[in-house]
Amino acid sequence: MVTTPTGSKRKPVLRRNPAATATNGTGAVTAKTGPATEKPARKTAAAKPAKPPSLIERFLVFLEGSGRSATGSSYYTILGATLALTAIGLMMVLSASSVESIAAAAGSDAGAATTFDLFLKQSMFAAAGVVAMLGLSRLGPPHYRFLSWFLYGVAVILLILVLVIGKEVNGNKNWIEIGPITGQPSEAAKLAMAIWFAAVLSRKGRLINEWKHALIPVVPGGGILIVLVMLGSDLGTVIVMGMIMVAALFFAGAPLRFLGVLAAGAAVGAVLMSLVSSNRSSRISAWLQLDCSTGLCDQANAGMYALASGGWLGVGIGQSRQKWNWIPEAHNDFIFAIIGEEFGLLGTLVVVSLFAVLAIATVRVTMRHTDPFIRIVCGAILVWIIGQAFVNIAMVTGLLPVIGVPLPFISYGGSSLTFTLAAVGVLLSFARKIPESEPTAP
Incomplete structure (x- = not known):
């Protein structure tokens, strides 16, 4: 009898599945393909299919640009759109101001030398704005934080000078004239506000949820700039500056109830300013078609006639009929x-x-940025440019009363064009270096 020595371990016997073996013609056993030793695995519950993203999630992914290049695409998109709008603006200033330029040339000794006067001035400001845009695009967040208080102080000084030595145009005292150059310091104040708000609010952190930290010093500091512009009777600029303040607080994370109270107070202030001024109240009456007897509705009606007569494809460049003294400021607010x-x-x-x-x-x-300073600056500039464009287009199409807000990049105005391009330069400085998005799990 053969016995197994004590303490020795048997080798595990490999059981073959009868179905996995077969005999060939010589009687040798051959193995079939497939596993021979493992029992069939239990059926597991089928994995539930992933829930498709909602429309809102898809829209947010589209805005964020996930899966796209972290650098380059946004930079060149912003730059391309800005340059395209600026080129359209120069072309339309040349077309819309040609009648007034020809009339001015006929009554001056310079003759044909002043035919393209407004276009040449706008071109020079556009060149200066592009240089400022490219220069500011090379700076970084530390530079803007360092300059924030300096820019705010300069804005306050310039707005005070407007009240002292400023020039009044169409009832608004918002210009400073230095030799042949006339500028609006309020345009520089918009950019200073955006950067200063970001520098102050980015330090708040979670304290932004408390009303005293959310509103101080932003509301008093921004209120100083707004009141200085308000003293010059420029309600349109005041509205845009108020939009910048609310946008900065929103992107800083201030509670919506604070923003609602602030917006309601601003709306009440705008209504009161309109009621105490005969010029503004008459514009509201014209907008509501309550009083058109003295020609108050002529500008708005001529603008609507121009849009209607253009049809689908327009009458052709330079062929506008309403610019022949039918629309006042055709190259400016109603371009x-x-x-x-x-x-x-x-x-x-x-x-x-x-x-x-x-x-x-x-x-x-x-x-794509997590730095609160960058997010606040970008949000404030975004609301400034897009909000002002919305107000201007709504004004021309009759959705809002005429309040004298230019169309960014396109309307005639050297200081407006220059500082709007400078604001885009700030956006480009943040678009040059965008953090890479975190890789998603497969």
Whole structure:
């Protein structure tokens, strides 16, 4: 008898599945393919299919640009949209101001030398703005934080000088004239506000949820700039500056109830300013078609006629009829009406689309950064440019009363164009270096 030695371990016997073996012609056993030793695994519950993202989630991913290049795309999108809008603006200033330039040339000794006067001035400011834009795009957040209080102080000084030595145009005292150059310090104040608000609010952290930290020193400090502009009777600029303040608080994370109270107070203030001024109250009456006997509705009606006569494709560049002294300030506040007349609905949609592209690219930059300073600056500049464009287009199309707000990049105005391009330079400085998005798990 053969016995197994004590303490020895048997080798495990490999059981073969009868179905896994077969005999060949010689009687040798051959193995079939497939596992021979393992029992069939138990059936597991089928994994539930992943829930498709909602429309809101897809829209947020689209805005954020997830899966796309972290650098380059937003930078060149912002730059391209800005340069395209600026080029359209120069072309339309040349077209819309040609009648006034020719009339001025006929009554001056310079003759043809002043025919393109407004266009040449706007071109020089555009060149200066592009240089400022490219220069500011090379700076970084530490530079802007360092300059924030300096820019705020300069803005206060310039706005005080406007009240002392400023020039009044159409009832608004908002210009400083130095030799042949006339500028609006309030345009510089908009950029200073955006940077100063960000520098102050980015230090608050979670304290932003308390009303005293959310509103102080932003509301008193911004209120000083707004009151200085208000003393010059420029309600349109005051509204835009108020939008910048609310946007900065929103992107800083202030509670919505604080923003609601602030917005309601601003609305009440705007109504009171309109009621105490005969000029503003008459504009509201004209907007509501309550009093058109003295020609108060002529500008708005001529703007609507220009948009209507443009049709789908327009009457052609330079062929506008409403710019022949039918629309006052055709090259300024109502330049969008000239675009609609000469290029039709298609031309207006191109302009609106470029502003939309600029807005989407800016939102992408804002969402990809985690630094609160950058997010607040980008949000404030975004609301400034896009909000002002909305107000101007709504004013031309009759949705809002005429309040004298220019169309960014396009309306005539050297200081407005220069500082709007400078604000885009700040956006470009943050778009140049965007943090890489975290890789998602497969």
